[in-house]
Amino acid sequence: MIRRLALVALLASPACSAQPQAQSQPANGDAAASGQAFVPPQPASASKPVPKNAPQDASIKNVPATAGKANLPATAQPFTIQKIGQFEEPFGMEFLPGGGLLVTEKAGALKLRHADGSVVTVSGVPKVEPGGQGGLLDVAIAPDFADSKYVYLTYSEPGEKGSALALARGTLATPNPARAALQNVSVLWRSGSNGPGGQFGARVAFSPDGQYLFLSSGERQRFSPAQDPEQLLGKILRLTLDGKAAPGNPMYAEGGVRAMTWSTGHRNPYGLAFAPDGRLWETEMGPRGGDELNLIEAGKNYGWPVVSNGDNYSGQPIPDHPSKPEFEAPKLWWNPSISPGGMIIYTGDLFPQYKGSAFLAALSGQALIRVELNGATARPAEQWDMGARIRDVIQAPDGAIWLLQDDGALDRLTPKG
Template sequence: MRVRVLMLSVAMIGSACSAQGTQKLPRNAPEATVKNVPATTGRANLRETPPPFTMTRIGTFAEPFALAMLPGGAALMTEKAGQLKLRWADGNVVTVSGVPRVAKVDQGGLLDVAIAPGFAANRGIYLSYSEPGKNGAALALAHATLKITQVQCVRAPCPAQASLEGFRVLWRSGMNGVGGQFGANIAFAPDGKSLFLSSGERQRFTPAQDPEQRLGKILRLTLDGKAWPGNPQYKAGGVRSETWSTGHRNPYGLAFTADGRLWEEEMGPMGGDELNLILPGKNYGWPVVSNGDNYSGKPIPDHPSRPDLEAPKLWWNPSISPGGMIAYSGAMFPGYRGNLFIGALGGQALIRIVVTGDKAMAVAQWPMVARVRDVAQAADGAIWLIEDEGALLRLTPKR
């Protein structure tokens, strides 16, 4: 039986769906065309347990969105208003210049940051962001080179300064307009020769099932932003040639496990957050099916109602509102190697998932102080988190 948290959901839709201009967002998913068959397996909601780690605050940022670790202990942080921050290993923070102008609307702004394959030699980084346009914002993917400049001070050494050089936009979703939920997560294939980009459906529902729109999809692209030649419909050209999977709502996390499988988590509507194993050419069902409901409370058929569509491996109802995700491989928490860690926004938690092949099981949900926006693994194996309220946290085992 579903659990509906209506008061929370009304608040969420009110904050998420502010319209720009006269454009309107649809209120509900399209009318169901099949009889509902309830989902009876895969629900992952857990009772919270005391965290097995020590949390140390190591920085404060303004509306941070994403975190990426650099060699040597430094890290890059995006702030939604359009700032890219570089935190050196000694804790000094500088603002990186050369960042593009962003549209800070709805849930948009400067979004993901990812370190290019071969970064030690090429100094490349990728950024995703909501790009302003005449008719509203749209998701964009760009590449630049991170340049470090050492500055001399009169009285004491200054932190090295940083800038983006050779900035260029590689890919645009198009379909500019209203709506949040840009997705925008970047992950590189294990061989480092291609990238995966999540693109949310912008709270518009139907684009997720439209093969001619880049919304509600996971795209596989070359490192230059072109369609990957091995994509399921590469020969079809256009949007179809870029598409790896379809039928996604708001995919916020992408991570490869050591066996090469790609896992994705996404925000559902009112309930129905999902953890998916992403397979080429598969349709994951949004907005035709979901294990959640419309924010109005109007039901949507559960995934078993359409067995031809790919069902999530795990789902949450009530929602946890998943943020970032990593596949852990470090030395500091050896018992967690191979596990997925998901940051929860609405749930204000860190969630541990054990994956074995194509199976997944939620095993722990640890309460945090605030909404967890992103998760990263440091070189020493510590887990770093950023919270919506601005805290950068370092997690280490309790002694």
């Protein structure tokens, strides 16, 4: 993504249809032989109503979190805001070479905003299951888009047993400014565990070398799947560009779901971005409080729902992260909630003082939040009151910062003065 602008300089460096029945798959989850995306077995519990509270473990003694709280008072905005567009319940956006912008609308429409501001609907989008937190979600272009024209979409896919997160890919055709279509669309990956619940996660980020696709998969408000190694829910996945398990993953040799898993113990990961140094950062919605900024590392378990620096919506407590130090704790956390949405790590020249900083969209916080990153450490820097729920943030080719509001407004931020 041009969230991926942060990655371009690193490319040479290290670093549809109804849900099918699960088929017998090769050990590493590569379903190429069957011509289908790998789908894990359907758990019996997946179609049950979502539980009210996280499972309790009476043996855990709560140790309160005392470090890393990141809530800040609002400060004066250093930018000018220009409204440049309007969409219907948008979720994600992605710049194209030449300045065009793809925007997803949760009801199922993909829009192409040309550089001159005109907007067309892209045909050929897979059928989605809209409603609640589901629908058409993230959009990303392939690292080799200039040649392949590949566009990736994540969405809640309808199925006989309920919806599930899916990842599809098609080629973008734009024969003239008034027409655009996705062609040869195929589903590359499905989470399985079809059933009720929101919190799909669904963010896509590409590795700095352009060889792998990282996908965030939420736990669908079901709690326990985040700790179940046989479910693709509540995980960060590392996949090939074709949606298969990526060689080198921590449990690749074990096959199936485990082969795809990069990290586990996540709730609702709504932001995913690589820093210029190759580190992968993630923002995650907690329950009532406990929103997180995490440094994502291979094989780590981030603790949900066993620990959290927030509580259940009912008020029932959840032990704080220090209660179980074997789990990876967030670098920063927010309580009260800010409800983080999308995230970028800024690399542009228009705001040179912010190079290397993370920018977090905040929904319930109605804010844009800047976090200073320094290697593996993070420090809350500024929080700007935007007066609206901010769904996504992206860096434009000229270094401006563009925001998508939950009410559909598209804003362009440039320096004051």
